[in-house]
Amino acid sequence: xxxxxxxALMIAKDEETGVQVQQVSAIAAITRSExxxxxxxxxxxxxxxxxxxxxxxxxxxxxVDVASMCFYSLPRDGKQIMGPSVRLAEIAASAYGxxxxxxxPLEVQEGDTVCTAQGVAWDLQxxxxxxxxxxxxxxxxxxxRYSDDMVIVTQNAAASIALRxxxxxxxxxxxxxxxxxxARAVAVGEAKAIGExxxxxxxxxxxxxxxxxxxxxxxxxxxxxxxxxxxxxRLIGFGTAIKEGQTTVDEAFPELPKPAQPVxxxxxxxxxxxxxxxxxxxxxxxxxxx
Numbered sequence: 001x002x003x004x005x006x007x008a009l010m011i012a013k014d015e016e017t018g019v020q021v022q023q024v025s026a027i028a029a030i031t032r033s034e035x036x037x038x039x040x041x042x043x044x045x046x047x048x049x050x051x052x053x054x055x056x057x058x059x060x061x062x063x064v065d066v067a068s069m070c071f072y073s074l075p076r077d078g079k080q081i082m083g084p085s086v087r088l089a090e091i092a093a094s095a096y097g098x099x100x101x102x103x104x105p106l107e108v109q110e111g112d113t114v115c116t117a118q119g120v121a122w123d124l125q126x127x128x129x130x131x132x133x134x135x136x137x138x139x140x141x142x143x144x145r146y147s148d149d150m151v152i153v154t155q156n157a158a159a160s161i162a163l164r165x166x167x168x169x170x171x172x173x174x175x176x177x178x179x180x181x182x183a184r185a186v187a188v189g190e191a192k193a194i195g196e197x198x199x200x201x202x203x204x205x206x207x208x209x210x211x212x213x214x215x216x217x218x219x220x221x222x223x224x225x226x227x228x229x230x231x232x233x234r235l236i237g238f239g240t241a242i243k244e245g246q247t248t249v250d251e252a253f254p255e256l257p258k259p260a261q262p263v264x265x266x267x268x269x270x271x272x273x274x275x276x277x278x279x280x281x282x283x284x285x286x287x288x289x290x
Contacts, residue, residue, distance in 0.1 A: 005009035042098040042124035053178060056095040060088065060183040070183035073237025075218070075249050082233070084180045085240050089164040092179060096171050098125040103163035106133075113139045115155045119162030120171040130169040134162040158246030188232050198227050201235045205253075208242055214253035 060070050070088035074081045084092075094101050100122040108115045114135045122129040136158040138146045146154065168176055189197045202224060205215055212224065218238075219231045227235075240253045 038100065038124050039127075041253040043217055045098075046125055046150060047097045047121070050173070052095050053175060056092055056175075056179045057182045059091045059095060059187050060179060064187060064189065064237070067183045067186035069235045069240055069243070070187070071180060071233075071237050072241040072244065072246060073234045073252075074241050074250060080234055081171065082237050084164075084168070084176055084183075086160045086164045086244055087240075088176070088180060088183060089167040092171055092176060093121070093167050098166070099170065100124055103159040103165060103166075105159050108138070108151060113137065113145070115151065116159055117155060117158035117162045119159065119164070119166035121163075121166035123170050128170055130166050132162050132166040132169065134158045134165065136161075152246060160244060161207075161246070184233055187236050188229050194229060194232070195225075197232060198224055201232055201239070205235060208239065210253040213256060217256055218253045 060067050066087075070085055070091070071082060072085045093101055101120065103117060103119040105115060105117040115138050116133055116135045119132045119134070120129070136154050138151050138154050140146065145151075188194075202212060202215060206212065215235070216222065216224065219227060219234065221227055221231065238247070241247045242249060242252060
């Protein structure tokens with residue numbers, strides 16, 4: 001440690017309380033020293049793109065379970081949105097190297113209906129720093145605010161998503177897509193084993209609270225044997241999105257409409273809605289004696 005840093009780390013003593021505290025300059029010196037050491041290491045040991053891609057692909061190919069967590073699927077306005085997940089961002093950041101990443105939820109005030117989280121990714125080798133903020137609702141459809149525990153859960157989910165997007169802004173998306181495609185291929189498996197994979201994926205979703213009928217309805221398939229490879233990707237992505245808090249079981253697999261109750265024809269003739277007038281036929285009778 002240099003002489004300047006030694007001086008900065010001098011301990012001061014508060015005259016009133018007698019508590020020993022560090023000078024602000026000491027904290028600044030420590031932070032600066034840490035950053036400079038990271039920058040020096042990044043330039044001394046630069047990353048290799050081929051090494052990064054090989055390592056990331058090997059990590060997502062470690063098992064079907066790992067690959068399944070690397071992409072998500074969300075229903076939005078009648079369409080399906082798929083993309084690389086938070087878990088894939090973590091794998092990519094680890095393999096890419098020379099990155100400084102972090103995320104934190106911002107403070108939520110009383111009466112707020114949304115929470116905000118901030119994610120940061122800093123490429124020390126290229127000196128590229130990206131900050132992303134994500135907002136999530138903390139009120140239900142009925143307008144009632146979530147409980148304190150659910151607010152914390154939602155904040156953590158927002159922080160994870162903000163971190164994911166920050167990492168994907170720093171690492172070129174072309175590299176991410178290459179790893180993403182490998183994860184999708186491993187998660188679905190070979191075509192000859194699709195029958196077994198169907199059963200595994202559907203069983204996992206039913207354990208989360210979905211039913212087979214709702215799963216088939218979301219895919220527009222009449223039976224489980226009709227589920228295709230593309231459908232499997234969507235189902236696996238739904239499972240990941242539910243785990244990460246991006247959606248819920250009811251949003252991914254809406255409840256089926258209840259069938260209309262059959263009406264007895266005899267009862268139908270006796271019913272009349274309120275305010276509805278019956279057709280009345282008036283017959284004029286001749287005066288008496290005529």
